[in-house]
Amino acid sequence: MLKDKTILVTGAGDGIGKAAAIKYAALGANLILLGRTLSNLEKSYDEIISNGSPTPIISLMDLSKADANDYQDLIDNLSDKYGCLDGLLLNAGILGDRAPISQYDVPTWVNTLHVNLTAQFILTQTLLPALYKSKNASVIFTSSGVGKIGKAFWGAYSVSKFGTEALCQILSAEHHNEPSIRFNCINPGPVQTKMRKLAYPLEDEKLLLKPEDILDKYIWLMSDDSLGIDGQSIDCQTS
Numbered sequence: 001m002l003k004d005k006t007i008l009v010t011g012a013g014d015g016i017g018k019a020a021a022i023k024y025a026a027l028g029a030n031l032i033l034l035g036r037t038l039s040n041l042e043k044s045y046d047e048i049i050s051n052g053s054p055t056p057i058i059s060l061m062d063l064s065k066a067d068a069n070d071y072q073d074l075i076d077n078l079s080d081k082y083g084c085l086d087g088l089l090l091n092a093g094i095l096g097d098r099a100p101i102s103q104y105d106v107p108t109w110v111n112t113l114h115v116n117l118t119a120q121f122i123l124t125q126t127l128l129p130a131l132y133k134s135k136n137a138s139v140i141f142t143s144s145g146v147g148k149i150g151k152a153f154w155g156a157y158s159v160s161k162f163g164t165e166a167l168c169q170i171l172s173a174e175h176h177n178e179p180s181i182r183f184n185c186i187n188p189g190p191v192q193t194k195m196r197k198l199a200y201p202l203e204d205e206k207l208l209l210k211p212e213d214i215l216d217k218y219i220w221l222m223s224d225d226s227l228g229i230d231g232q233s234i235d236c237q238t239s
């Protein structure tokens with residue numbers, strides 16, 4: 001389904017991003033694995049190779065610290081190697097604090113907004129020229145249930161996901177007359193990952209789906225089967 005597409009996944013070293021990257025590669029895509037922890041990215045890389053999928057490339061980048069040179073290097077390396085980008089899964093994210101606004105730590109707020117929202121904006125802006133070169137480009141932002149309804153104690157994480165939904169809608173509207181590129185949000189729902197454990201430490205994680213179990217919509221949105229779907233917010237798990 002994704003044969004010969006070039007796809008960049010952020011947060012490709014763990015959780016949902018890792019599972020999506022491995023699956024996209026298994027479906028024939030050339031993967032750029034972006035993340036902040038080399039050892040995790042190498043595990044994703046090794047699994048892709050051992051599956052016999054196309055050889056990926058690793059892009060080590062900490063989104064909380066990356067500067068203009070890092071973003072320029074990313075687009076330069078991508079342009080040299082592939083020329084264009086067909087898919088971008090903006091998945092990397094952090095939880096921040098679970099705390100009331102009255103006590104929310106200000107530096108944590110700033111960093112959470114930066115990693116979860118501002119870095120998504122910079123990455124998208126940086127990569128747009130490569131995405132414009134694709135015949136059918138798909139950009140997928142990662143949202144959350146608390147990106148649509150504000151809930152107590154979700155602070156900066158919730159605000160960042162509301163912002164992500166807005167960023168996606170704005171980009172979709174700005175490209176209304178350009179059907180070769182589309183922008184959608186995906187909400188994975190509760191999934192057994194490190195972030196979920198951090199948010200719900202007392203929960204029985206065995207009751208949750210694993211990242212590998214929720215990938216249908218990730219594949220569909222990235223593939224040409226979903227051409228024409230644009231500016232939507234898609235839930236992976238509907239009750």
Ligand SMILES: NC(=O)c1ccc[n+]([C@@H]2O[C@H](COP(=O)([O-])OP(=O)(O)OC[C@H]3O[C@@H](n4cnc5c(N)ncnc54)[C@H](OP(=O)(O)O)[C@@H]3O)[C@@H](O)[C@H]2O)c1
Pocket residue numbers: 010011012013014015016017034035036037040041061062063064065090091092093094115142143144145187188189190191192193194195196
């Ligand atoms: N799991 C859920 O139940 C759930 C529900 C709704 C939405 N989501 C969303 O789904 C996405 C994936 O979440 P997950 O549950 O898979 O989380 P996860 O297991 O914690 O994985 C997050 C990934 O993001 C990477 N990352 C974090 N900070 C980064 C930074 N500064 N620079 C680069 N990469 C960074 C991590 O890198 P390391 O390898 O260094 O850790 C990791 O690969 C997130 O956007 C999250 O908000 C998850």
